Amino acid sequence: MPLSPSSPPVPAAAGGRDLFVVGDVHGCADELAALLDRAGFDPARHHLVLVGDVFAKGPDPAGVFRTVRTAGGEMVLGNHDVALLARREGLAHRPAGDRGWDPHGWCARVLTEEAPGAWGLLESAPLVLTSGATWVLHAGLDPAVGLAATSREDVLTVRRLAGGPGAPFWWERWEGPETVVFGHDAKRGLVRRVHRGRTVALGLDTGCVYGGRLTGWFAGEDRLTSVAARRAYSPLARPVPPGPPGRSSGSPGSPPVP
Secondary structure (H helix, E strand, O other), X not given: OEOOOOXXXXXXXXXXXXXXXXXXXXXXXXXXXXXXXXXXXXXXXXXXXXOOOOOOOOOOHHHHHHHXXXXXXXXXXXXXXXXXXXXXXXXXXXXXXXXOOOHHHHHHHHHHHHOOOHHHHHHHOOOOEEEOOEEEOOOOOOOOOOOOOOEHHHHHHXXXXXXXXXXXXXXXXXXXXXXXXXXXXXXXXOEEEEEOOEEEEEEOOOEHHHOOEEXXXXXXXXXXXXXXOOOOOOOOOOOOOOOOOOOOOOOOOOOOOO
């Protein structure tokens, strides 16, 4: 199903403030708070926007919601947010891991018990938020047909274009003029595509929940800021460990970006 007309892009509620777009948080509340502090985030001057995959996998989804609420932030839907909503509705969703640990089910219980307001944020989240020439979405779009004709599935999950493992990434074919800010690809880390002298694609998933970093970008200043993860809460590209993620702090993981 294409994006329009059932789910068109939604203007961000920036009100003239500079967008501060943050990569995949995945329940890493301490790191989100540290990033906002390091960036000098001021809700009077800045507007927080999250690229999706906000709550599931990490140690403190309720803490993430409290920080987002205090900051007055918005989010777009990610594939893990969709799975989380499905678990809340009791729909079938394949558990991750080889021992039956279901991170979305655990996260749904935590939010229901500790931060029920998070469900309203998730239920109202669009697929795409826009602000001027900046588009924020979770995974990507189809550069051959443009945003309006890109499928919902692609917006949530696309990395490479059709054609197999060696096919180009979608952002390698995107020429703008809009700047698309996205997440969803921790293996790639920080991605910036410049076309004809301007940034047309910016990937901000720097793998915080996997022990990497959490990264944010001020759109008006074109300024990146990041903080190291306190620990690896989940191994990258492997099953989630059997049991809730630990809430204790550990040593920072190796950062995948400077």
